[in-house]
Amino acid sequence: MTRRTRIKDIAERLGLSPATVSRALAESPLVAKETRDRVREVADELHYRPNVSARNLRTKRSMAVLMVVRDVVNPFYLEILKGVEATARAAGYAVLMGNAENDPDREDEYFDMLYDGHADGMILMTGKWPRRHRNAVEAGGLPVVVALEMIEGSRLPHLQIDNEGAAAEAVRHLIEIGHTRIAHVTGPLPEVMSVKRMAGYIRAMKEAGLTLPDDYVVKGNFSLHSGMAAARFLMALEEPPTALFAANDEMALGAIHEMRALGFDVPGDISVVGFDNLFLSDVFYPPLTTVAQPRAEIGRRAMTLLLDILAGGPPPAEPVIVPTSLKIRGTTAPLKTRTDQKQGV
Amino acid sequence: MTRRTRIKDIAERLGLSPATVSRALAESPLVAKETRDRVREVADELHYRPNVSARNLRTKRSMAVLMVVRDVVNPFYLEILKGVEATARAAGYAVLMGNAENDPDREDEYFDMLYDGHADGMILMTGKWPRRHRNAVEAGGLPVVVALEMIEGSRLPHLQIDNEGAAAEAVRHLIEIGHTRIAHVTGPLPEVMSVKRMAGYIRAMKEAGLTLPDDYVVKGNFSLHSGMAAARFLMALEEPPTALFAANDEMALGAIHEMRALGFDVPGDISVVGFDNLFLSDVFYPPLTTVAQPRAEIGRRAMTLLLDILAGGPPPAEPVIVPTSLKIRGTTAPLKTRTDQKQGV
């Protein structure tokens, strides 16, 4: 790699000052049209690319944003990332990936990156309070948008789905097709997202006047494994449920897998609803009934929100809610009556 | 946000020069232990964080690497990203995500980022030649590692799996359990990865002395849809195959889905092998037999290779090959003989 072309090189070549070249490259109307064209031409010829460090140092901006997730390995974030990336690119921003791995210290490191100029803003999708930067988060005013998750009590702008409402809708679907013995596998408690989804389940059950045996609410942690364990527990009950609402798809799939291993048919013996609409959840057998979140849109809107804030706009006082939709597919079926073993399959 | 603490602030506070503070913070042995401690203390107290732009400008490094993939939405890259990220972090590097979307122009943009100081190095997983930077790639010597894919004819260091060998192994498994009418859905041709996997299929078939009807090699493009189309085509043949090797899991799952819709049982009527060991491919029904790549390790090793190169080490002249393993699960079963309808299910 030969030495890089600098503004100075272009300036010397044209007998101009670096200042004029800088202005010309920025399309400043202060520079004569003719000069601008000559500068552009020489810049192209020399393959000029501005040095980002120098520019960033001078402008005190990095033109990069940080997207921090709970765990990069979760495919759930991919479409969100795509939405963020597309919107960021269009505005000239690069996207840095942060993997918090549920570690508050890592969280802090990413806030550090905001301070040290690595990034101008952050899209936080972890729902965790950082430790060292707690006060800053509490106070708000940081160029940070919280998406999907919630940091309760913080003044940061939030972009969310209506977890409780979506969960209630999923459970209502089960009720509508005749189920009354409906169980729930929760996400990790007491995290807000899990609590809300559980609250939606409880609300829908209560509103329908259904009873909620203690045994029917099983603690999970969003992992495949916890879905399997929940299935084992539930199907061994004296009165096993005829339907299950899982707080995410991974647990739903784990549960279905285990139920099948136990000799139960889905949806013949038990209906299952998930939450997330995971990649390929529609080609599972049977295709999974689940709550879909508009992931790409969430990404786009979170980034748009962040861009507004970076441009000096006021952060929204109220959380922005994006709508979800229930995808009714093959893992839910009307309840079989005792006398009619074949109905609804 | 109040004004940032600079080295100068710490220096003034301690009556030292900025240079000494800079050295102290870098743990230079030139600075007295006692001074170092005092500097550290004041730095912590003032929450000092070095300004990365200034440092990068001075050191001509960004301490960031770029990971460029074909399409961020493919979950396949996630574990690789995790491996890259972990290794990068440990070495003090941040990871920038690049999404090439099969567009050579985007590819060029990411090479630009190498030149303009956005990143010090790049892990390329697209297998595409860039346009403008073609010559640079041809010449080699760039801080770029190509992983998973190949840029044929370039002198860039490569980290790969043995696509041909792995494909042959998968097909041999089908042959060993009695199949002779084995079809193949290819990836997008003429991309090297797809060509190699097809070559492995052909080699295994030839070595076993099996015939290869033209109809048995169907062109796909790695999408779910092309897997479905291939299944429709193959199962409508006069002599449909009894086994299918798909060049990736997504096509395998699409094919299985379609076969089931067509009334065929997998693996009862037809066995299917995929390639990639996608997330959750083991909880599909039936669990997918597939070729597993050590994704996290690929990420770690690619990043380690890049770190070596960034440290001035010589790039490996030969491609580095990481081993794959065949996961035999539920979508493959011994061939049913005509007289024994029940065997092997």
Add this chain to the structure above:
DNA sequence: ATGAAAGCGCTAACAT
């Protein structure tokens, strides 16, 4: 419409 000069915050070569 253009130029001269200053300075962003840091590190490294060269003193002492």
Add this chain to the structure above:
DNA sequence: ATGTTAGCGCTTTCAT
């Protein structure tokens, strides 16, 4: 062991 000086490449007053 510490200080002085210079400069990375850029943008932005302030002059003309």
